[in-house]
Amino acid sequence: MHEQEDLMDNAGHSGQESVPALTVSADQDARMAWWREAKVGLFIHWGLYSLQGGFWKGQEVQASYAEHLMLRAQIPVREYEEIAAEFRAERFEARQWARMAKQAGLQYLIYTAKHHDGFAMYDSDVSDYNMVQRTPFGRDPLRELADACREEGVKLCIYYSHSMDWHHPDSQGNIWDYPANIGAYDDVASWIDDEDKRSRYENYLSSFALPQVKELLEKYGPIGLMWFDCGHKLTAEQGTAFVEQVRGVQPDCLVNRRVWMEPYGDYGNSSDNQPHVRVPREDWESIATFNDSWGYKATDHNWKTSVEVLQQMIDVLSQNGNFVINVGPTGDGAFDPKSVELLEQIGAWMQINSDAVYGTRKSPIGKPPWGRSTIKDNTLYLHIFEWPQSGKLVVPGLRNAVLKAYALADTERRALPVHRQNEEDIVIDVPQELMASTIPVFAVDFAGACDASSVSLLYTQDYPNRFDAFDAHIAGSTLRYDTGKKDHDNLVNWKILDDEASWKFRSSGIGHWKVALEYGADEQAAGGSYELSVYSSSTGERVAHILGQIRSTGGWYDFDVVDIGSLSIPHAGEYVLKLGAASLEGDMLMCLKRIVLEPS
Template sequence: MATIDHLMDNAESDSRLFKQQEALRVNKAREDRIAWWREAKVGLFIHWGLYAVPGGVWNGETVHAAYAEHLQLRARIPREEYARIAESFTASGFQAEAWVRAAKEAGLRYLIFTAKHHDGFAMYDSKVSDYNIVQATPFGRDPVAELAEACRQEDVRLCLYYSHAMDWHHPDSQGNTLDFPGNIGAYDTLESWIHDSDKRTRYERYLEEKAFPQLHEMLTQYGPIGIVWFDCGHKVTDEQGRRFEDWVHDLQNTCLVNRRVRRSGFGDYENTGDNQLHVRQLERDWESIATLNHSWGYNQTDQNWRSLKDVLHDMINVVSMGGNYVINVGPTGAGEFDPVSLERLQGIGRWLKVNGDSIYGTERSPIGKTPWGRSTWKGQTLYLHIWTWPQQGRLFVPGLRNAIRRAYLLADPKREELVCQVVNSEGDFAVHLPATPLDAICTVVAVEFEGELQANPCPVVFPDGETTVFSVFDGELSGSALRLDTGKAGRDVVKDWHHVHDAIVWPVRLVTPGAYRLTAVYGAEESSAGGTFEVSAGNQSLIAEVRGTGGGYIFQSFDIGDLYFPEVGEYAVQVKPLEISGEVLMQLKEIRITLTSGTGS
């Protein structure tokens, strides 16, 4: 028996060693294939398909869909009627070289093209299904082949989007219950059908007949692909998601797979939600995707264009948090970028041409968020992205403990040195700037330092009386029910604040003794929210009563009161209910802290 036990122990030891070696092998493979992506930082998404021809309008009426590419689903267009759009798809203005050149000139390092969206129409030459752009349209050409060649010429990485989970054309897939009433519905949860043997069997048939074979085509017909970008992975099982991930890596082991192949933890990196402006600080590599207006596919009625300032600040914010940023264009049915999209891309390109060193290959801010803008770093240089130019010409920079070699404006061709003044022993310093910025949207200061980076990321309440904002997305939640909303515009709140034991805490560093004003910004529906809450820091606290704002997503700011701190240092600011008199306490958006009187920094 002792001999058997000994052999069993060896078997377990060998098994553990094998698993460890396999994990190292898999991790090294991922590190090798993601290296280019980490350097690239910014990319271009292109949504182009049959839906671009009607451009959000069907039978003369605007279709009120979230996105124009959802036209078939939201307008309830029968499959065969929708397919007839292909007869007028001439794409007379399409030029792959023009698309890729626009991405290149915008400073965007990779291009993600929609090879097949939820409508099931392949935008490449597919032998698996004749429902594709080469066989079904008068255009009759393969855009992916032409884009692959153009990307090689311009040194832009070609990536392909593929809707693996939904296909509204295939009789056994998900989403089209208009033509196929027995199908899985577009909004059906995984749990609602996974134990239905008929639906699961039919769905597996779709995967085997179309999804996997088309994926094989995409990865064997066009040379190296940077990413296969999957979508709606919440509609497939873990096992199915893993099969897709393995399928890609087996065919091209240098090709990345995004998280939406299934869920968080799958693929090579994470994705945020569409146009998600507020995110938690993620430890894993991640990517944010955003549109220039609202829709992803071309929508002729959508004139809600974002400003260049908004896009650039969004990009800088994402990169400062360690993410990649991908901006989307939806070309017209003719295959052309609209003038506003081109203008925005050109603006991005002008800024990156001057300031690209502060974006490409950089890492997340080592000093946290600041009221004046954001930061990145690379090597021995800290990049300060200044959105709000200091009126007194003195920029307070917190938490860099390294000795500073020199500082200069990145856009200054002469790189004249700026005066830096050490403020205290905590690594805080001030940069003295010219009276006006070189770029009204964002001027970048490069600060070269000595040695290995040493920084304090704890958020600082600024000493000059400027308000410092602490978003709920930057706090730590505790309790059983409290959770973050989607983080999209107007949805950057905590919700489900049902229990008095649930709380949110922010680490805060004060660099000036004195009195600090605390302000809460929240939404509260009078009929369902109410109670009292405590805002505390150190051994001090303030108590406030929740006041109605007219709705949970109608925000107002309320001064809570002042706290006096005789000593500098790090504190934990906590918001916690004392009593909840409604269904919820409130929907808190942020806490603002302002030095109202102090002894100076």
């Protein structure tokens, strides 16, 4: 279902089981403190590929990621090297890069010191295949950027492709120049017992990759984190060598999970551009692009809006993650106008709402239908994605006494009317003048240690209640979550009667809801009937039940919303919504995206 190039982002390797655990040092919390406070960062993908903009010899190369140009076009090393002679970077200004990050409210900057193409975008002593010795630019951009970041108060971090190097004769990926090499999509099991491939690859790691990591940590001052990539292409022992190299030079420098796989690294990573995530650990990071490519691609105009980027960022923060947005500068070293525009829009929002970002932690009230929340100390921040037409914002699950509620956009912080609906829920009268604002944020100051419930409240007005596939608890031997990337936030492999998806929710009283399933079903391979039930958590009694037949939607990813009936909840309390197969007539029941309960 996906192009091969997308397999290089450790997709499917973020929740490995039965892997050796690394010992967590006593100073782990101290090392992580700046990162947990920062919350948001800027990724920069800049390299020889940037000058090409996704083209080679006048033809566009079919690659989602422009930085994969050399691999996708299978450009010989000697020809690819010639790009360096044209790399003048006449518009590169390190201070401008650091300042744009700062003005956008992004607290750390990750610079690509070396990507998979093997070209060092800094002054490397290990290899003369670098920015200073091979380009007419002739300067060290990383040295200038390190100085600029310190001046602007932005934490400098470094990306380094440690497992792959398409320029090096003993590394992985380039089999058009070096046919005996490990292929770009070969897994570890395919080469670990091949003495020639293994020994040459270990030579690359020990004589080239590890020394370059060492010099990066020695030459540019304190580094916030080393951001490694494609660690699933290494053995655990090889991944450990990179962790130890970092710790040996800069003990306080963080290491991301992609140095190998779970549970390595100081924090976890999602896959690239993965808006829907099953969070694997407490500390984690999501990375995204403004369009589709990471490196500059002249034809990629599939831009996200600033609202889409901010909503994805806030969703990540609400799940205790950090969020990093990427810019791919052009070959001359400038940020393209659209990226600058989006950074400015993000910066404008951050100027007003940064209190709801920096140093915040996971939402204690789950994922309300109106948006997301974050928390810091004794303040709950409410990020409003969908405005309540009634003007009454129901805040679920907060049991604490509320001291004050106000809009962050209100410089006078005037108190908004608040009343308690029941023991767990409050209602805020929200000002209509903020309705057109870009993701308004309300602060709720409360007394005492946070006492809250993350169980979803079933809303009776203003919003449909969405039970998304990625929020389900799944059971059964075949049912799985899809990749979580765009249009793949569904369940797959619903193949046996024991497969089941369930969600917990809470009702504040008697109510009636219309029910719809959103799913995809292939005409030839799908089929069967489903059973949707609601059970009381306290008694186990089934209080609602719907049976229905799956019909084709045209394809597994041709999602359709199908009304299936209605259900009633008899009284207040906690419940479990369960969906299972009553019968199976095809290869799979369906690809479920969500269940929707609409107040009726």
